[in-house]
Amino acid sequence: MKIVLKGLTKLFKSRNKDAKEPVVAVKNFDFEIPDGKLIGLLGPSGCGKSTALNLISGLETPTEGKIFFGDEDVTDLQPEFRGVGMVFQNYALYPHLTVRQNITFPLENFKKPNKLTKEQKEERVLNVAKLVEIEDLLERKPSEMSGGQQQRVAIARALAKQPKVLLLDEPLSNLDARLRLQTREEIRRIQRETGLTTVFVTHDQEEAMSISDMIIVMKKGEVQQIGAPQDVYDDPTNLFVATFLGTPPINVFDGRIDGGALYIGSDKISDVDCGVQGKVTVGIRPEGLTISDEGVLNCALKSVEVMGRDTSVVALNENLTSQALRAIVSSENARLAKPDLTFKVNADKLFLFDAESGLRIPFSAKDACKG
Amino acid sequence: MKFDKIKAWLYLLPALVFLAIFMVYPLIDVLIYSAEENYNFASQTFTGIGSENFLFVLSDPYFLQALKNTFILVIITVPLSTGLALLISLGLSSIKTLRHLFQTVYFLPYVTNTLAVGLVFMILFKKTPYSDGLVNVLIKLFGGEAVDFIDGPYAAKMFVMCFYTVWVVLPFKILVLTSALASVNTDYYRAAKVDGTPKWRIFTRITLPMISPMLFYLIITGFIGAFKAYSDAVALFGTNLNEAGMNTIVGYIYDMLYGDSGGYPSYAAAAALILFAIVLTITVINLIVSKKTAINAK
Ligand SMILES: Nc1ncnc2c1ncn2[C@@H]1O[C@H](COP(=O)(O)OP(=O)(O)O)[C@@H](O)[C@H]1O
Ligand SMILES: [Mg+2]
16 A cells, blocks of 8 residues: 655644744655555654654644545544554553453454454464464563564554554664664564555664665655665765765765865865865765775874774864764775875765755766776 | 671661550550450459450440441442542543643642531531521522431431542542553553554553552552541541441540540450451452452453
């Protein structure tokens, strides 16, 4: 079931009584979530992800705009009539009920024509339990299970009523690192197997990038960019998206364009053709830097950190506005590190942004810095 | 390890000493008094050890009246006040505007003196040569017959007594239950809403189990409190409760010690022990029931 949002906006009365201005939690959402895909709704804490999800589920009513499931306008429909399954960060499993009772709970709400017999209910419970691999835990109480198991139960409960859309609000945030990895793969697998249109909310870009077919990056209630994770990473529309995606994060510099050439400090990085003069913000992905004697960017070495296959070279540069410059290089290349080193810059990993608005400035690089 | 244990006991010592002096010693004393037959307060003598005090108390019509009154009071007011408090708390937690105002209004009786509330009830219910009381005025307005609630028939007096008790205990229960309701994580309700759970089912399957520990706490303390009722009766019906037929067990004990017919500590002690046995039994039953339902509900 595809989901279409048209001009969707949600304002909240500010919780701060003195503030007159309402909080714009979701601003003019205008996009389509394709059928059967796993969508990552990504953004920093408080940017309106949960609100967006609640609008889709029907737990919140929009201030403006419309929501369609397929061709059906569901804007004024109560949550229970939308056919959505929802999973919460804290699982929201009923602590006094067993796993079986928890999963059965939504099925018992079905009204007359759809009412299920006891056998049908048991069959459904067993099916979803098998799908999320908790069939041995059915008689347990939530308190007797690990966080990962509880989250599986929560997913099973959301799936039991066979929803058209599955919504997950930070489902992995309460899990420890290892379980988080495991469970996110699990979510991906379950989504593939069921083919359900799924919206997955997270503030963790790595999480979203790793399992989503498509990510929607949000900031302060506004959509910044929509696209396949790799495309958004390779082609960010603005500085926010560029800095939000990627670990380690992108290196950001104050730079300037002078006479068709890009400078960081006094280092000429590259000839660029973009029709802009003066101050710009420069972003270079950590993997776009390699140590080289013929390099263009002069830095002072701080440390070399070995991270298994690759090595992270940490360096200082006075024009850097992000924390410390990081380059991800091969271990052979890292051997070239010396106190005063120069980096070669890969133009595909270099982005220019307007110094004021942070908007991307497209440019074409001359061969000089390709490499 | 050993030193820690000694230290722990040392910390407890002051409390233990006070408990021994003011709790354990009087308890033993009560036990002794209750067994001493024909104890004479003035000469501090008694004729023997036995169960005669208990037999006397259990056959004393005043005691039986007090027992009956107390039981009626308990059985009517505990469920009624808890149920009402639950309803009001549910109402309070589902409104947004003026919630704090209502919360304050419902809490006022809690900070008002018992005797002052008693006075208000007198004005509401008492029949004097000059006025019939506000309630009677209302009854007559709707074509009823005026009733003397304070000196009249037993049922009318019992009604006032129960009304008063419910009124007095309600605020605390509302306070406890509104905070219990507020502490239920809203995600449970959101999950239930997405699943189309009817209101009634949300209440019985989610809300009630979640607040059941607090409910049981209120029921147990409610029972204990109602069994110990006394000052409320005095506030309404004056100090001669036996004559009014509105005495309670604690009132009976008090009368045996200090009342007009006072000076019988042995009878008082026996009555106190009977009350203790009743409260203990009820509390144990309550605890067993709450454990059982808690496990089922868990
Ligand atoms: N019920 C509400 N009343 C007032 N403000 C709210 C309410 N819910 C959310 N907000 C505000 O809306 C913004 C977005 O919140 P939310 O959607 O929860 O963000 P996220 O899930 O991305 O962390 C925040 O500034 C938050 O304070
Ligand atoms: Mg959120």
